[in-house]
Amino acid sequence: MAFEEEQKIFNSFVKEKGLKQSKQRDDILLTFLKTEKHLTADELHSLVKKKNSSTGIATVYRTLKLLCECGLSSELRFGDRAVRYEHFYGHEHHDHLVCVKCGNFIEAVDPEIEKLQERLAKKVNFSLQGHKLLMYGVCSKCKK
Ligand SMILES: [Zn+2]
Ligand SMILES: [Zn+2]
Structure with missing residues (x-):
């Protein structure tokens, strides 16, 4: 079955936290994993509700927090816009x-920028474990 590894990670994390496995959380996890997008909690909530209409938004928030804590998800914050969540594990x-007009996130990576960040960390004798680089401006569609 797909997402077996992710489910294992999540289940053992939930157990470690002393929480019981719950069908609602499992549904949220699967829906999240099936969606390759930068989702807000609200968007995820409406997707999950199609499967299980009794799932509340608070459960979605709590589950997303757990997903971030166990390394399956990463959150994207920009200004006062809603926090978005994306896959982290295995990605x-x-x-x-991020476009300040439409809010779209564009994904990109530049090996030189990556290297420069490592160099900067080294310069200040800092052991780098990771980084989140967020650039903001206006995307090509909104520029028109
Ligand atoms: Zn992304
Ligand atoms: Zn980077």
Whole structure:
């Protein structure tokens, strides 16, 4: 079955936290994993509700938090816009360019920028574990 690894990670994390496995959380996890997008909690909530209409938004928020904590998801924050969530586990590193007009995230990576960040960390004697680079501006569609 697909997402077996992700489910294993999540289930053992949930167990470690002393929480019981729940059908609702499992549905949220699967729906999240099936969607290759930068989702808000609201968007995920309406997708999950198609499967299980009794799932509340609070459960979605709590589950997303768990997903971030166990390394399956990563959150994207920009200004006062709704936080978006994307897959993290098993996905190659990438940075984001966000459009201040439409809110779209563009994914990109530049090896030189990556290297420069490592160099900067080294310069200040910092052990780098990761980074989130977010650039903001106006996308090509909104420029027209
Ligand atoms: Zn990067
Ligand atoms: Zn992304």
